[in-house]
Each structure stands twice: as C-alpha cells, then as structure tokens.
Amino acid sequence: MYKYNDFDAAFLAERNAQFRAQVERRIDGSLTEDEFKPLRLMNGLYLQLHAYMLRVAIPYGTLNSAQMRQLALLAEKWDKGYGHFTTRQNIQYNWPKLRDVPDMLDALAKVGLHAIQTSGNTVRNVTSDHFAAAAKEELEDPRPYAELIRQWSTDHPEFQFLGRKFKIAVTGAEQDRAVTRAHDIGLRMVEKDGENGFEVIVGGGLGRTPMIGKVLREFLPKEDLLPYLEAVLSVYNLLGRRDNKYKARIKITVQENGIDKIRELVEARFIERRAEFNGADRALLAEIKTHFTPPALRSGDTAPYTSAYDSDPVFRAWADTNLAEHRKADHAIVTISIKAHGATPGDATAEQMRVMADLAEQYGYDELRISHEQNVILPHVLKSDLPAIHARLKAAGLATANIGLISDIIACPGMDYCALATARSIPVAQDIATRFEELKLEHDIGHLQIKISGCINACGHHHVGHIGILGLDRAGVENYQITLGGDATETAAIGTRTGPGFAYDEIVPAIERLIEAYLQLRSGEEETFIEAYRRLGMEPFKTALYPEARKKVA
Amino acid sequence: MPRPFSPKIITANDLLEGDVIYFTADGAWSRDLAQAELITDEAEAQLRLLEAERDALSVVGIYLTDAKDGPNGPEPVHFREDFRRTGPSNYAHGKQEAKLEATAHV
Numbered sequence: 313m314y315k316y317n318d319f320d321a322a323f324l325a326e327r328n329a330q331f332r333a334q335v336e337r338r339i340d341g342s343l344t345e346d347e348f349k350p351l352r353l354m355n356g357l358y359l360q361l362h363a364y365m366l367r368v369a370i371p372y373g374t375l376n377s378a379q380m381r382q383l384a385l386l387a388e389k390w391d392k393g394y395g396h397f398t399t400r401q402n403i404q405y406n407w408p409k410l411r412d413v414p415d416m417l418d419a420l421a422k423v424g425l426h427a428i429q430t431s432g433n434t435v436r437n438v439t440s441d442h443f444a445a446a447a448k449e450e451l452e453d454p455r456p457y458a459e460l461i462r463q464w465s466t467d468h469p470e471f472q473f474l475g476r477k478f479k480i481a482v483t484g485a486e487q488d489r490a491v492t493r494a495h496d497i498g499l500r501m502v503e504k505d506g507e508n509g510f511e512v513i514v515g516g517g518l519g520r521t522p523m524i525g526k527v528l529r530e531f532l533p534k535e536d537l538l539p540y541l542e543a544v545l546s547v548y549n550l551l552g553r554r555d556n557k558y559k560a561r562i563k564i565t566v567q568e569n570g571i572d573k574i575r576e577l578v579e580a581r582f583i584e585r586r587a588e589f590n591g592a593d594r595a596l597l598a599e600i601k602t603h604f605t606p607p608a609l610r611s612g613d614t615a616p617y618t619s620a621y622d623s624d625p626v627f628r629a630w631a632d633t634n635l636a637e638h639r640k641a642d643h644a645i646v647t648i649s650i651k652a653h654g655a656t657p658g659d660a661t662a663e664q665m666r667v668m669a670d671l672a673e674q675y676g677y678d679e680l681r682i683s684h685e686q687n688v689i690l691p692h693v694l695k696s697d698l699p700a701i702h703a704r705l706k707a708a709g710l711a712t713a714n715i716g717l718i719s720d721i722i723a724c725p726g727m728d729y730c731a732l733a734t735a736r737s738i739p740v741a742q743d744i745a746t747r748f749e750e751l752k753l754e755h756d757i758g759h760l761q762i763k764i765s766g767c768i769n770a771c772g773h774h775h776v777g778h779i780g781i782l783g784l785d786r787a788g789v790e791n792y793q794i795t796l797g798g799d800a801t802e803t804a805a806i807g808t809r810t811g812p813g814f815a816y817d818e819i820v821p822a823i824e825r826l827i828e829a830y831l832q833l834r835s836g837e838e839e840t841f842i843e844a845y846r847r848l849g850m851e852p853f854k855t856a857l858y859p860e861a862r863k864k865v866a
Numbered sequence: 867m868p869r870p871f872s873p874k875i876i877t878a879n880d881l882l883e884g885d886v887i888y889f890t891a892d893g894a895w896s897r898d899l900a901q902a903e904l905i906t907d908e909a910e911a912q913l914r915l916l917e918a919e920r921d922a923l924s925v926v927g928i929y930l931t932d933a934k935d936g937p938n939g940p941e942p943v944h945f946r947e948d949f950r951r952t953g954p955s956n957y958a959h960g961k962q963e964a965k966l967e968a969t970a971h972v
C-alpha cells in the first residue's frame with residue numbers, strides 16, 4: 313500500500329500548519345468569512361445545516377487498519393462517535409467544532425490521511441474499483457495509476473483553479489465498479505495486442521445535467537497517461553465555460569463543442585505535452601508500483617468454510633450476498649454492509665470501525681476498502697477464516713446480509729445535514745429498508761439498486777440507480793421523483809422519470825407498488841428488476857405507480 | 867399591487883460551534899428560535915439585517931427567512947427551517963439533543 317514519503321509528510325505538515333494559522337486568524341477576526349471560506353473548503357471543511365462538516369479523502373478507497381483506527385479516534389474524540397462513508401470514497405464527520413479541526417487534521421496526517429482537494433475547483437479525490445487487486449477478472453491493479461494521478465494533480469499549479477470540480481475514476485477490470493462513465497474522466501483498462509492501456513472516457517457526470525461519458529480515446533498506452541490527462545485538462549481549462557457555474561463541467565464543454573473537436577484539440581495538445589515529459593512520470597509510476605505489491609496470500613483448506621456454509625443458514629445467507637469471487641480460489645472478497653435495516657446508509661460507529669480494523673489486521677492482510685456504494689470491504693480473506701469473521705461482524709451489528717439487494721441503498725446526506733438539500737434522503741432510505749425487511753421480500757426480489765439524492769446535485773447517484781429517487785421542494789413540501797432504468801456499471805444508463813413525484817409519506821408505498829409489479833411481471837426468479845424493466849419498458853411500472861391516473865383515462 | 871410582506875427572522879450559524887443561531891430584538895444571538903425577533907416590516911427587516919451583519923466576524927451566513935408568530939414566539943414556515951431548529955431526523959443530535967438533556971436535568 314502506498315506510504316507517504318518524506319516530501320508528502322512535509323507537505324501535509326506545512327498545509328496543516330497553514331490552516332491552523334488561518335483558523336486562528338478567522339477566530340481572532342483578522343480574516344472575514346469571504347476570505348476564510350475558500351481556505352476552509354480547500355481543506356475539506358464545509359458549513360452545513362447544523363454544524364461544520366469535515367470531509368476526509370480516502371484515496372482510491374484504500375485504508376490500512378491503523379488509518380481506520382484513526383478514523384475511529386476522530387469520530388470519538390471530536391465528533392459524535394460515528395463517521396459517514398460517502399459515494400466518493402470519502403468519510404465525512406458531521407459535528408466538528410472549528411477550533412478542533414486543525415487537531416483533527418494533524419491526527420489524520422499521522423496516518424497519512426488528509427482532506428486536501430476534497431472540495432474546490434480542482435482534481436478531486438481519484439476514485440477506483442473497491443475490488444482492485446482482488447477481483448478475479450482484473451487486467452491490472454488500477455490504484456498505482458490513481459496514485460500517480462493524485463500526486464501529479466495535488467497542488468498542480470495549472471489545475472488549481474479549473475472552471476469547476478474535476479472527478480476522475482480508474483478501473484482495471486471489465487466489470488465497472490467505479491462508475492467510470494459518470495465521471496469527468498473515466499479510465500478503463502483494456503487490452504490490445506497483448507498490451508494493457510486505457511480507454512479514456514470523457515464528459516460523464518450526474519448533477520443537474522446527467523450525462524454518460526463518451527469515448528475520447530479507445531486505447532491510450534499506459535505510459536502516456538499523464539501527458540494525455542494534461543492535454544484534456546488544458547483543453548478544458550481553455551474551452552470550458554466560466555460564465556455559468558451550471559455549464560462549467562467538462563460534460564457541457566464536450567456537449568457544446570462536440571466530441572470530435574475536443575478529440576482533435578486534445579490530440580494536438582497531447583503531442584506537445586508528451587514532448588515536455590521527460591520520463592520522470594514513468595519513473596514515479598514504477599516507484600509507486602512497488603508500494604502496491606500484492607500481499608503474499610496464504611493458502612488454506614476451505615473445509616471450515618464449506619461446513620459452516622452447509623450447517624449455518626445465517627452464515628449461508630450472508631455468504632451468498634456479501635462475498636465476491638477472489639482471484640485466488642481459496643480466498644474471498646468480503647463486503648461488510650454498512651446498511652443495517654433502518655440505519656443510516658454509510659454510517660459506522662467508532663466501535664464498528666475498530667472491529668473492522670481488527671479484522672483487517674488479523675485476517676485481511678491489513679487492507680480495507682471503502683466502496684462508492686458506502687460499504688466497507690476486506691479485499692483478501694482466506695475462506696477458512698470466514699466463519700470467525702462473520703461471528704465478529706455479527707456481534708458488532710455488521711453482518712447484515714444485503715449487498716446488492718433492495719436495502720443496500722445509496723443515500724446522500726440530504727436535508728438532514730446538507731445546506732443545499734431540497735428534501736431529506738436518509739429517512740427515505742431507512743424506511744424503504746425497514747419496510748422490505750418487514751415484508752421479508754428482500755432476498756426474493758434479488759439484485760436491485762436504489763439510489764437517493766436530496767437535490768438535483770445528485771450526490772446520491774439517483775440517475776444511475778435501477779430505481780432512482782430525487783427529493784425536491786415543491787411549494788414548501790418534500791416531494792420525491794422516481795426514475796427507472798438507470799445503470800451504474802459498464803452498461804451505464806441514465807434513468808427515465810416515471811411522472812409526477814410523491815409526497816414524503818407516499819414514497820415508500822410507491823416503491824412497494826413498483827416492486828409488487830416487478831414480482832408479478834418478471835419472467836422468472838432469475839430475471840432481475842433492471843432486466844424486467846429493459847424487457848417491458850416503462851408502461852407496466854407506470855401503471856403500478858399511478859393507478860388513479862390510469863383509471864381516469866380509462 | 868406589491869405582495870404583502872411576510873414576517874421574517876434573521877438566522878445564521880455560529881462561527882465556533884457551527885450551530886444555528888437567531889438574532890434577537892436586543893441585538894444579541896440566541897440558540898432558540900422562540901427567542902428570535904419576528905420582523906413584520908420590510909424596511910425594518912433590511913435595517914435589522916444590516917445590524918446583524920455587524921457581527922459577521924463571529925457569525926456565519928446571516929440571512930432573513932420567513933417565520934410566523936406562535937404561542938411561544940416565532941415558528942418556522944418552511945421545513946428547512948424546521949430542521950435547522952431541531953436537528954437531523956436520523957439521530958437525536960443537534961438542538962433536539964440539547965433540549966432532551968435540558969428536560970432530563972429538570
């Protein structure tokens with residue numbers, strides 16, 4: 313795993329000392345809020361509805377146990393005993409006090425964590441596949457490239473004041489778990505003539521103008537990554553609109569100029585940039601790669617796993633939903649659900665963080681991952697250790713068997729915390745999960761992704777949910793719009809609106825009607841919700857959602 | 867015809883704690899919406915806002931928002947302000963927590 317070198321450590325210490333001084337100057341009145349706000353945002357500090365919020369980056373979602381324990385310490389010492397894992401592989405603390413934030417940042421720096429570039433018009437935390445280096449069909453670990461991008465973009469003078477925030481995601485597998493098509497730049501590793509390179513996707517994004525990214529370059533040799541990214545960013549810096557914040561993201565630049573023109577400009581700029589690179593980036597990548605050497609995986613008899621699987625139905629249910637295939641047959645990838653029915657999606661207590669850190673240390677080669685789906689992953693676990701792990705998780709309230717199911721919901725903080733929200737999202741997620749748990753239908757329904765945002769900014773990815781829910785303010789009342797058919801994977805699609813929205817107390821019954829319709833309409837148990845939707849289209853689901861309207865027309 | 871002026875309060879967040887505060891009739895800040903001054907005149911509202919903004923060094927994001935008169939003082943009109951005076955709905959944190967503690971101590 314990547315360890316900060318002396319330069320990084322010194323840089324972090326300096327940044328933190330600067331911010332400490334800025335906080336002091338804000339408190340003693342020498343800085344106004346207008347002066348201070350951009351400074352605090354650069355350090356991940358927001359002011360939300362009820363309190364400050366500190367957003368800490370977890371680069372490409374990878375953590376070791378010491379880092380997880382430090383996150384627990386922050387939650388306990390300076391927050392209300394919990395942290396919130398987000399869709400951008402960050403963790404957010406909802407209740408810090410201004411005076412404490414410099415101490416929190418220093419505590420994070422001790423384990424090489426920070427909040428830099430989690431905000432502002434910069435290249436944000438680079439996200440990646442949470443199964444990186446563990447998934448079976450992966451071409452290559454994408455994280456060294458994510459780290460290379462992180463180092464190159466951090467404090468890069470040309471890209472500190474972009475037209476708007478810039479989000480990059482990297483994956484090394486065919487199966488897209490990093491939503492690369494909904495990022496400003498998505499990098500997908502592909503193979504050509506025995507060589508690995510990147511398919512470069514540009515102009516994806518959610519927010520008020522959701523778009524699926526377009527392929528800018530089908531195959532980019534790996535060693536050309538940085539000059540090519542520089543070319544894209546520099547073309548964007550030049551062409552991107554700065555007159556209107558809502559038209560400033562690269563997706564609009566691509567839409568307004570056309571992908572062909574962008575490609576032409578990028579390719580021309582790329583030739584120039586490549587000539588300026590002297591190979592230092594390749595040396596850096598080679599160095600970074602040494603930090604990502606895979607752990608020496610143990611070997612073990614899988615019999616203890618098989619016997620627990622056969623004898624313990626609770627373990628079996630968990631294994632069926634929460635395990636994924638590992639590249640080594642006697643290992644598994646464990647997804648720990650941070651979505652207990654009725655709890656806040658993505659919230660983990662300090663105690664739970666410590667349990668996960670302990671498990672990673674004891675059984676998981678000291679590695680943890682945070683997924684954009686707001687869950688925590690133990691990427692490498694010997695199958696024979698699974699029964700013991702499951703028992704520990706159960707004791708900590710972390711053994712919910714619902715990964716990929718209806719209660720594994722992504723929800724943004726919404727009106728419960730976020731100052732930009734137009735409606736709540738967390739309680740909608742809690743109520744849906746609770747309702748389907750009562751109905752005991754979850755496993756019967758099968759794979760289904762519900763994603764909820766509390767405003768048009770779409771932090772909860774609702775556009776790419778099989779069922780998306782968007783909370784709005786309609787004449788001073790919360791109102792929820794439903795979209796169907798969104799897809800966050802390699803077959804990415806933006807969902808389609810069903811029609812008029814639903815009031816707060818109508819949204820859960822509406823979802824229930826949708827699910828009832830699906831259960832009746834599906835061709836068989838193996839046809840998932842999204843497959844049924846693709847086969848049948850919107851109409852039958854609309855009928856289920858709006859029975860009254862249908863009657864009137866008839 | 868101009869629309870009739872809807873009554874307002876002035877609210878913000880505290881610089882150090884980050885929590886929600888309200889401007890009172892005597893020019894101080896309270897953590898309790900019921901203590902806020904309900905301003906019923908438009909010109910007066912602008913004037914009071916300027917006065918409140920003198921505290922801009924210790925108070926963040928000062929704004930006017932609709933409120934209505936209630937038996938115990940001003941009450942929110944919009945649900946956003948209702949959440950701000952209460953706290954999040956997923957945990958009993960924020961102002962509701964302080965209230966719970968206060969009642970527990972009586």
Ligand code: HEM
Pocket residue numbers: 358360365397398399400404476479494516517518519520561723724725730731732769770771772773
């Ligand atoms: C203080 C809280 C937050 C604020 C102020 C905020 C602000 C925003 C804004 C303004 C946008 C729209 C950007 C655009 O279209 O140009 C956005 C998009 C987004 N945010 Fe947030 N957000 C917050 C919390 C979160 C959280 C908690 C997450 C993760 C759960 C998140 C993840 C995202 C994602 C994934 C997008 C959409 C992808 C895209 O950039 O197009 N944000 N956010």
Ligand code: SF4
Pocket residue numbers: 724725726727730731732733734765766767768769770771772
């Ligand atoms: S989608 Fe809206 S409500 Fe949700 S976190 Fe983003 S900005 Fe806030």
